[in-house]
Amino acid sequence: MAEDSVKSEAPAQQKNENGENKSSQKAVSSNGEAENQTLSKRQRKKLLKQQKWEDERELRKQRRKERKQQRRLQRQDDEGGDGQSFRKRPRREVTPSSLRMVVDCSFDDLMLIKDVRKLHKQIQRCYAENRRALHPVQFYLTSLGGQLKQSMDEKDKGWVNWKDISIKTEHYSEVVAKEDLVYLTSDSPNVLEELDQKKAYVIGGLVDHNHHKGITFERAKELGIEHAQLPLSSFIKMNSRKVLAVNHVFEIILAYLEKGSWQEAFVTVLPQRKGAVAVDQDGTNAQEKEEEDSDSDSEPDATEQLEKRA
Ligand SMILES: C[S@@+](CC[C@H](N)C(=O)[O-])C[C@H]1O[C@@H](n2cnc3c(N)ncnc32)[C@H](O)[C@@H]1O
Numbered sequence: 001m002a003e004d005s006v007k008s009e010a011p012a013q014q015k016n017e018n019g020e021n022k023s024s025q026k027a028v029s030s031n032g033e034a035e036n037q038t039l040s041k042r043q044r045k046k047l048l049k050q051q052k053w054e055d056e057r058e059l060r061k062q063r064r065k066e067r068k069q070q071r072r073l074q075r076q077d078d079e080g081g082d083g084q085s086f087r088k089r090p091r092r093e094v095t096p097s098s099l100r101m102v103v104d105c106s107f108d109d110l111m112l113i114k115d116v117r118k119l120h121k122q123i124q125r126c127y128a129e130n131r132r133a134l135h136p137v138q139f140y141l142t143s144l145g146g147q148l149k150q151s152m153d154e155k156d157k158g159w160v161n162w163k164d165i166s167i168k169t170e171h172y173s174e175v176v177a178k179e180d181l182v183y184l185t186s187d188s189p190n191v192l193e194e195l196d197q198k199k200a201y202v203i204g205g206l207v208d209h210n211h212h213k214g215i216t217f218e219r220a221k222e223l224g225i226e227h228a229q230l231p232l233s234s235f236i237k238m239n240s241r242k243v244l245a246v247n248h249v250f251e252i253i254l255a256y257l258e259k260g261s262w263q264e265a266f267v268t269v270l271p272q273r274k275g276a277v278a279v280d281q282d283g284t285n286a287q288e289k290e291e292e293d294s295d296s297d298s299e300p301d302a303t304e305q306l307e308k309r310a
Pocket residue numbers: 183184185186202203204205206207208209210211212213214215216217228229230232242243244245246249294295
């Protein structure tokens with residue numbers, strides 16, 4: 001244990017040039033009398049400390065034993081006494097949704113590597129949230145390649161074993177029928193009201209601090225597919241831009257599937273720093289939150305954390 005290993009570092013004995021312990025060294029005068037005075041105040045202090053450390057060796061051993069015993073008992077308690085580990089969190093009834101969510105990774109060459117890394121984290125977060133969701137969606141990553149794939153290969157080799165996700169090098173338009181596609185984009189004049197379980201909702205895999213404003217809207221129009229923005233304005237007031245990070249959009253959809261309420265989904269998912277304020281029926285602010293940049297990469301390594309909790 002870290003604690004023990006730190007403590008077991010006994011105070012170092014001071015040595016003289018011949019390698020003898022200075023603590024036991026006494027200067028001997030010509031008539032053979034020990035001259036204790038030769039030890040400086042600092043050396044005497046060190047010697048005392050060392051003696052104390054030696055004297056307490058047994059006590060420390062005993063304490064370690066007790067702590068070990070306590071941990072063993074605690075483990076037995078947690079396992080219900082029969083060695084069978086049980087889940088502290090009751091397993092919820094998971095019903096997968098038929099709704100498809102696509103993260104469109106075709107903007108790779110528009111991003112600097114630091115933003116690609118942020119996107120990578122956001123995708124990890126989407127994956128982890130979907131794995132623990134009550135109604136997990138059919139998750140697709142399309143156009144995977146370039147810097148993002150390189151980052152995944154370098155930083156998280158485990159992605160090749162990800163389950164319940166379709167990872168494609170192809171563009172989403174080659175994977176999903178055009179009429180099923182709805183591009184989610186804050187620039188669309190259409191406001192999403194309901195989710196259609198038969199549709200595939202596309203999120204732009206882009207961390208651009210909105211330098212490429214309107215790019216996903218333009219792409220959706222070029223391709224002639226449906227597009228819509230999240231109904232943020234109808235349910236919350238925000239003191240920051242309504243352009244959200246990929247994982248926030250993804251998590252809002254998951255939360256909506258679970259709660260059936262946009263307002264609850266927004267308030268649950270949007271971080272306190274985002275400045276989201278729930279709007280009451282009468283139009284007043286119900287809940288205040290602070291501001292955050294939408295392209296923030298401040299999420300922890302979500303895959304690991306959430307997988308552990310799942
Ligand atoms: C950081 S944004 C990228 C912004 C980018 N300039 C663009 O034109 O989409 C990441 C993605 O999240 C989705 N998104 C963000 N805010 C949204 C909103 N308010 N409504 C719908 N989708 C949104 C879009 O798919 C967007 O491409």
